Amino acid sequence: MAKKENLLELNVSLNLNLTDRLAETNAFRCLANFYSRLLGNSCTATEAVSITYAQLFLFGTLCPFDLSAGWRACFLLLTLGAIKNARLWR
Numbered sequence: 001m002a003k004k005e006n007l008l009e010l011n012v013s014l015n016l017n018l019t020d021r022l023a024e025t026n027a028f029r030c031l032a033n034f035y036s037r038l039l040g041n042s043c044t045a046t047e048a049v050s051i052t053y054a055q056l057f058l059f060g061t062l063c064p065f066d067l068s069a070g071w072r073a074c075f076l077l078l079t080l081g082a083i084k085n086a087r088l089w090r
Helices: 002-023 026-039 045-062 069-086
Strands: none
Touching: 002 045, 026 045, 045 069
16 A cells, blocks of 8 residues: 555656756746746746646647547646646736
């Protein structure tokens, strides 16, 4: 049982590290500068990663492919979570 909990913690930490690693790249720092100018608010690289996640998940929600309503609902929830993490409304 403890091994499963350790794997779950490892999986969660890998997901958080992916966002942090992406935020450290030059591409997302440039994207953060672009979003700062576009939105008129200061935007960090981590928030730029969350905005990118939101865009990808929104595409999954609205894509014209044959997806069931359950998958679309999952993508919608992921989109809303990414928007919340991006802190667009301050």
